[in-house]
Amino acid sequence: MHYLFPDKPGSGRMSPIFHTRKGGKMRASVEARIRTDRKTNGGMAAVYLQIIINSQRTTIPLKVSWPVDSFDNKSGIFLPRQKHDQEAQDFNMLVQKEKAKVNDIFMFYRHSDFELTVEQFHKEYSRYGAKKDFLVWADTENDERYQAGKVELQTYKNTKSQLRKLAAWKEEIRFSEINQELMENMEAWLRSRQGLKINSAWSILKMVKAFAKRAAKQGIAVDTTSLAAYRLPSTRARIIFLNPRELQALEHYYRQEDIIPSHRRVLGQFLFACNTGLRFSDIQRVSWKEIVDDILDFEPHKTRNIEKRVSVPLTAKAFSYIENQKGLLFNCMKEQPTNRILKDIALRCGIRKNLTTHVARHSFATEFLRRGGHIEVLQKLLGHSKISTTMIYAHVDISRLRQQMALME
Numbered sequence: 001m002h003y004l005f006p007d008k009p010g011s012g013r014m015s016p017i018f019h020t021r022k023g024g025k026m027r028a029s030v031e032a033r034i035r036t037d038r039k040t041n042g043g044m045a046a047v048y049l050q051i052i053i054n055s056q057r058t059t060i061p062l063k064v065s066w067p068v069d070s071f072d073n074k075s076g077i078f079l080p081r082q083k084h085d086q087e088a089q090d091f092n093m094l095v096q097k098e099k100a101k102v103n104d105i106f107m108f109y110r111h112s113d114f115e116l117t118v119e120q121f122h123k124e125y126s127r128y129g130a131k132k133d134f135l136v137w138a139d140t141e142n143d144e145r146y147q148a149g150k151v152e153l154q155t156y157k158n159t160k161s162q163l164r165k166l167a168a169w170k171e172e173i174r175f176s177e178i179n180q181e182l183m184e185n186m187e188a189w190l191r192s193r194q195g196l197k198i199n200s201a202w203s204i205l206k207m208v209k210a211f212a213k214r215a216a217k218q219g220i221a222v223d224t225t226s227l228a229a230y231r232l233p234s235t236r237a238r239i240i241f242l243n244p245r246e247l248q249a250l251e252h253y254y255r256q257e258d259i260i261p262s263h264r265r266v267l268g269q270f271l272f273a274c275n276t277g278l279r280f281s282d283i284q285r286v287s288w289k290e291i292v293d294d295i296l297d298f299e300p301h302k303t304r305n306i307e308k309r310v311s312v313p314l315t316a317k318a319f320s321y322i323e324n325q326k327g328l329l330f331n332c333m334k335e336q337p338t339n340r341i342l343k344d345i346a347l348r349c350g351i352r353k354n355l356t357t358h359v360a361r362h363s364f365a366t367e368f369l370r371r372g373g374h375i376e377v378l379q380k381l382l383g384h385s386k387i388s389t390t391m392i393y394a395h396v397d398i399s400r401l402r403q404q405m406a407l408m409e
Contacts, residue, residue, distance in 0.1 A: 046063075051121065078092050101128050105125060105128070108219060131175070137211075141214065142160065142211075176223075183209070186205065187205055240362060253267065254271060262341055267345055273361060274367075275318040275321070280335055296313075297310070312381055
């Protein structure tokens with residue numbers, strides 16, 4: 001595909017292509033220019049690309065300085081400073097290469113339903129090469145989503161780690177390679193060579209599919225039909241929850257007068273979650289202004305983008321754990337140090353389970369159903385959009401298995 005055409009054979013002068021979308025919605029052009037207004041004492045000046053998109057001007061520096069008198073500012077050509085000036089030829093090739101990138105971006109937007117703004121142009125130009133390499137593109141996309149507040153810090157870090165792991169498999173994954181066969185090979189490598197358990201492999205494979213679909217929506221060529229044919233391996237996460245005896249042990253420790261202050265603080269938050277089902281990300285944010293009478297009505301942080309609210313009635317027991325009398329209900333630490341303290345608490349209380357903030361939510365759901373609560377009510381309390389998500393809690397715990405097996409004696 002050619003973007004520049006000689007005015008006359010052998011003249012070396014190039015005419016620009018002007019991109020005009022049907023209906024006159026987009027008009028764009030690119031030219032090489034030299035900064036005649038910022039000439040050094042030695043007569044040198046910086047060369048740049050001048051971009052015009054729908055009458056809006058912007059520039060791209062080429063990081064090249066050249067004698068103003070040896071540059072044709074009308075045609076954007078480096079003129080030889082002496083006979084057989086190889087550097088002038090090299091810089092003219094550089095200009096054509098960079099203009100080709102710009103015109104490639106223009107061409108895509110001219111034939112698409114997307115609007116090209118100056119801001120969007122710079123984003124496309126900065127990651128132009130990434131449109132071929134999935135790993136580079138996904139890393140950049142992950143950065144931008146985090147900077148825009150679309151993902152949490154931990155999600156951002158997890159994605160970074162997953163992409164690094166894939167880079168150990170293949171230094172480059174071209175978008176043209178992404179299909180069912182590549183996903184199957186990736187799964188085999190993660191399971192056999194890396195020794196990942198199915199849940200860990202599943203999270204990486206799910207990430208790749210999600211980013212590939214996002215790239216396709218942004219106009220990058222991806223074989224979505226073949227990608228859709230790949231089925232993620234089925235997983236069944238092991239749910240860690242506390243039984244009534246373990247919950248009672250935590251409650252007893254919480255009420256002791258000589259409890260370590262940091263333990264009391266963290267344990268109060270944990271037990272509140274055990275009695276409400278709130279995620280730790282919501283424990284960190286809920287405040288008194290979201291409580292009316294005995295109802296906590298809040299917008300879960302995890303699903304804040306869909307603006308869905310959840311209402312949870314608070315029992316007297318739940319109220320007893322609240323730390324503050326106004327403002328935020330709790331003064332929370334970050335999740336990592338909170339989990340470290342929970343492990344200390346578990347050791348002190350004789351609980352041989354990996355206690356984390358999310359165990360509280362699992363414990364609430366399990367205990368709610370154990371006491372005869374209905375699954376559809378639990379769905380509302382947990383804020384799940386699909387009942388299938390809530391159904392993972394409809395498991396049978398070991399104590400109930402023993403009770404039912406006793407009937408066989």
